[in-house]
Amino acid sequence: MFIDEAKITVKAGDGGHGCIAFRREKFVPRGGPSGGDGGDGGNVVLVADPQENTLLRFxxxxxxxxxxxxxGQGSNKTGKRGADIEVRIPVGTLVCDEKTGEVIHDFTDPQDRFPIAAGGRGGHGNAHFASSTNRTPSRAQDGLPGEEKQLKLELKLLADAGLVGYPNAGKSTLISRISAARPKIADYPFTTLEPQLGVVSIGMDKSFVVADIPGLIEGAHLGHGLGIQFLRHIERCRVLLHLVDVSGLSDEDPIVEYKAIRSELAEHNPELPLKPTIVVATKMDAAVPSKVKKLQRWCRQNDLDMIRISSVTGEGLEELKNKVFLKLS
Ligand SMILES: Nc1nc2c(ncn2[C@@H]2O[C@H](COP(=O)(O)OP(=O)(O)OP(=O)(O)O)[C@@H](O)[C@H]2O)c(=O)[nH]1
Ligand SMILES: [Mg+2]
Known part of the structure; x- marks a missing residue:
């Protein structure tokens, strides 16, 4: 689950064929061979690009x-070289041969470049084969085929946005609605025992990674519930999504709940509460209006962004995705 994977095929360009031709000029009897060489095929190069953060586009x-x-052509014209292509992949991607599983390259540094498939050599034209004993060679070579490889790409993900909240707040349900992650969801607390990551895509080319972690309760830093050991998974997140259940399914006061989680975050690492945070009022399909109002007022007073969502009806999910993306960029 912490790994994003993709399979791709790379095919380098075939070499052009050599040409068989002879000079034909007025007043030059028996002109020599003039078939040019074929151009080499282009290479496929993988490049580690810090702008890419997931393998989603593959x-x-x-x-x-x-x-x-x-x-190649007559008059000793060499064929044009095929164009190289660059395939941009995220820094941290491990590239293996799909069939053998053999590791080909680990892209650890930004701008790391690796020629993954070499273009085929162009074939020689007949001019190349002329010698003192054979002045009219009538053979030329075919170009060689470019390399083709099936690759498996693996990327260890770091989350951009982390979901925090009480058990049952709807964290796992949310990640299952906005990403391909399929965590266990149930109406009892501490359903999630292990952190999960999901890749959220916005349109065709934008994405971010979100982490679902086990629910927190008051006293988590003392080991209550599942404790706070999972918070290390969101320490490197750039945005926190703080989920607060505003439905009748929870009997907790939303503000009390919000503050309890905030103080657990601070207990773990005083910098956590300083991260940009979006307060997410969940289960709007079953909302208790007085709870929503109360949370809304609190957010306004404390200058916090608040979004209302329902993972059941889909309300607010697009807005949430866009807002997170904006905060990240
Ligand atoms: N009506 C309604 N129920 C929801 C919504 N989102 C989640 N639920 C329900 O709330 C319960 C808890 O959801 P989970 O997604 O497992 O909650 P969680 O925050 O991951 O809980 P833990 O993993 O225990 O911390 C489940 O019964 C869900 O079906 C929602 O938008 N509307
Ligand atoms: Mg869960």
Missing amino acids: RYDHIFKAGRGSH
């Missing part, structure tokens, strides 16, 4: 071909 786009070399 779900839509997973075959990458470099350009083929042009064939």
